[in-house]
Amino acid sequence: MKRNQILIVVAAIVLVGVLFFLPKVVVNEEDKSNLAKSESPAATPEGHSEDDGHDHGAEAGAATEAHMTASPEQLLALTTARAKYNKASDEQTRNRVAPELAEAYANAAKYDSAGYYYEIAANARGGEKSYKRAGDAYYEAFTFAATQERASELGAKARSMYEQVLKNNPTDLDAKTNVAMTYIATTNPMQGITLLREVIASDPNNEKALFNLGILSMQSNQYDKAAERFQKLVSVNPAHVEGTFYLAVSLAETGQKEDAKALFTKVKGMSSDPALTASVDEYLARLN
Template sequence: MTRSQLILVLAAVALVVVLFQLPRSVVENEQVQEVVETESHSMEIPQEVENQINELRRLIREEENIDKKANFAHSLARHYLDYGVVDSAASYAEAMELWVSSPSELVADIYFTAFERSPGPEQAKEYAAKAREVLQQMLDKDPINLVVKNRLAMTMVVSENPMAGITLLREILEADETNRQAILNLGLLAIQSGQFERAKERFENLVSMNASDHEAKLYLAVSLMEINQQSQARLLLEEILATQDSIPAIKIMANDYLSGL
């Protein structure tokens, strides 16, 4: 993913970079009870994971206990999300909504992650709306849940009232000034709106809180590049690439940025 693509994605979705737009696709046509899996852009799924997927499909078909069925469906959807098969993952969230009677954290998790990893802004808005509905119901029941508030805020950013999402993020920081996700989200929104100095401050804060936060380091490097501090950005990108525990997708993007310097 190139630097220009990253900025475009942030502008369209105002979220973490879409990491899963790779050139292969998986077409899922098998019907699992009322679940119909659909085509999505994805990475190639390793055989070991494919075996786990097939086993989870079997368990979903055969399980009669609703809670267990929902857990199996969530696990299966997470596999799909890990490999970019977003539509198929979302189809299981839709099925789970039919199975369970109350707002489900598992359903919200699938929709929200589908929102984050959607291959385009229109699909992202669709899943954001579905996630927002479930998250709002959850927040109504538990108004101090900051994890739910963070997710709800980011779905609001792509709604007709984006300032409501930003206001909610600021409320989170008033309650917890070190809340990583709220700081990260506000930093990404600062990049999206071209406020690179403000973004730099947000990500520097995160790195000072946790020097091993490679995601924050990546976005700090992006912010530094935008304000012509390439030498500092280079050092951060080299740190990410030299670290064993940085996730592969972050390393891929760090390498792309470094190659462009």
């Protein structure tokens, strides 16, 4: 989970006393006809996709300010790669250039477009690694979806790519964990939880699965179970900032205020992020 996601969740706890924010949010603005018009860094929010000839879906929301913008260098590289792709005179050449364009989109944090072109390359070449790159890009876009509809759309795209990966390599637990999380945004979230439990059964120390199960327990107000998951996580990785933070939250919500205070103080020493520090201080103020 990204740092901005932590802060949004903290705000949710402070304001309404519940955790509800999954996945994290970002804006995708599509109504731009020319990449050159958006070469100012401030004009291109993370997760945004230009009009590149396919339908990503328009998204808007207040989360724009929370995300970084693409640099002029990244936009220049993207412009160059797009021109190269557009000038390709045949499908074989476009398929060969597609990974380069996808990488340029990914470097500029335009993940839905990156997934689109990685998918083109994967369908042309095949191979576990190619489909994994496409799945990872779509999954990243999924985590920034601004609406339930968009999350469902991108989650389905990610699953379709990961299914190709798991078909060849059923032991890829990272892909399986990501598939699980896309199901959380559907009408069948239990399927995702079941998959996460399968990951834990295969690898009891899997940090990603432990973290996500902890978050899901918090969302359903099962803070005792969440504390168990995060306690296991920080025992596996004592330097896990997010795990330590959420363990503190879980302990606070189960009435273990002194232990929670100690962990919140520890979090402040683990990260120099001023926004995170401010959020921890706000939570500490509630406990005092």
